[in-house]
Amino acid sequence: MTQFRLVVADRRSRFPVPSFGLRVLFDPDNLFTIWAWRLALAALVIGGWQAAAALRLVDPMFLASPVAVCGFLFDYVVSGKIWVNSLVTLEETVLGFALGAGLGILAGLVIGGSKFLERVLTPFLTIFNSLPRVALAPMFIIWFGIGALSKVVLAFSLVFFIVLISTEAGVRSIDPDLTMMAKVMGATDRQRFLKVVLHGAVPSIFAGLRLGAIYSLLGVVVGEMIAAKWGLGQQVMEYSYNYKPAGVFGVLAILALIAICLNELTTRIERHLGRWKTED
């Protein structure tokens, strides 16, 4: 009991803070304080970067200033190039993700549900999953051409194994008490699978999906960087070949934005489905 209270008391400040009114400045629970610090930090980094560029501390050939990046992004939007390339990248990412996630969940459920399959396949899965598949990207280009297919396949190969392994782990982590309960309550194998195993594996499956979405984007961009006609990855390559760092950083900013949106989207879907907790 005493220990529990100590931990609670300790939660507010993990390190000693001067007590003369400055406490609010370092209050980890004050949303305003936290946002003020975040903005200050961002301003410091971007300001320092701009200053370094303006004072010619860095050769503009290597590092574009934030102002130059903003200028590039403005032109990029106005010329419409942003939409063409983003759309290609997004399409490939979503397609690779959907295929990889769908088949990954299916395979994970089948393998997780069978001790035999699990034992036979585990070494192969470990090998495939630890293999850096992006290194296979050049081969995928040779096999599937420089069009969208090679990028989709690369994204698929990343997502599939991530989702498969997390699904399988989710199925295997089901408390045996629960499946035993379902069995003695008269649930059929099918009911046990749907009402207990699948349901219990949902959190783990979602962890895999969230990771998979980001890796799907990664796979597509790497594929585009090697050989493509369109896409944000191809744009990064084009601008760096032409010594246009503002273009490289601008496209990277767009990619970061897409990655954040993907992450936010999967988190929201998860939270929405999280309502499975409240009804039968």
Next chain:
Amino acid sequence: MIGYREATDIRVKSAGDAPDRTRLSIKVDRVRHEYISQNGERVVALDDVSIDVPNGQFVAIVGPSGCGKTSILNMLAGLIVPTRGAVSIDGEIVTGTSRAVGYMFARDGMLPWRTAQANVAFGLEVRGASKAERLAQADALLERVGLKGFERAFRSQLSHGMRQRVALARTMAIDPKVFLLDEPFGALDAQTRIVLQEEFVRLWENTGKTVLLVTHDISEAVAMADRVIVLSPRPGRIKSDIAIDLPRPRDIESVRFDEKFARLARRIWRDIGVRGGGDIA
């Protein structure tokens, strides 16, 4: 669907009726159970065990740990098959899991993503009862086990005792002919344990259901049961079979101070043979 209807019919018939004690409910017939342990040895858990339980009787099985008490319940639930001999319920030899049996464990087995209500409704749900029907039934049972107002609570919001009450309501919801209880109160603190023992007996008396309780708590066995069977250390054999002729309805709490209770408990302690070096877990 059909399974559920049958279950309701039985409930209507059995309510208030005196059980037909001349009929046999459970028959354990010269059962031997062997299994291969993790280090590859063949272990004889039970040897030549026969138990006849008439309809509506409450039987407790006690014995040192590892004597195969739980194996008997698992056989009756159809989870394991005896190496030799057979077990039957209502004259039918058990070959697999059956919906006539309600099995309750020391651990509650509540599905953490379901409310208490939906947990209690689980058995009716898998039997195909309509949603309105099963939720109404679940609410009624939760009230009977003293959990009115906790219908929407999740496992994480309930105490150990309350979880075990949910498990009890869940088991009662399928209206089994036979209750198999594997130390259902074993994981509870001493006070909660007595409260739940009392509640189970109160809910069970007059239902005419047969109960087989496995426990290592001798007071629990004597206080609750009509009959206590003592098993010997491994391989488990029946050492004694003692009728508990304490009156019913029984007050679980005060019966412990009864002189007859003390005599019966002492006799069981002696049969288990603590002083003889038997291991009581």
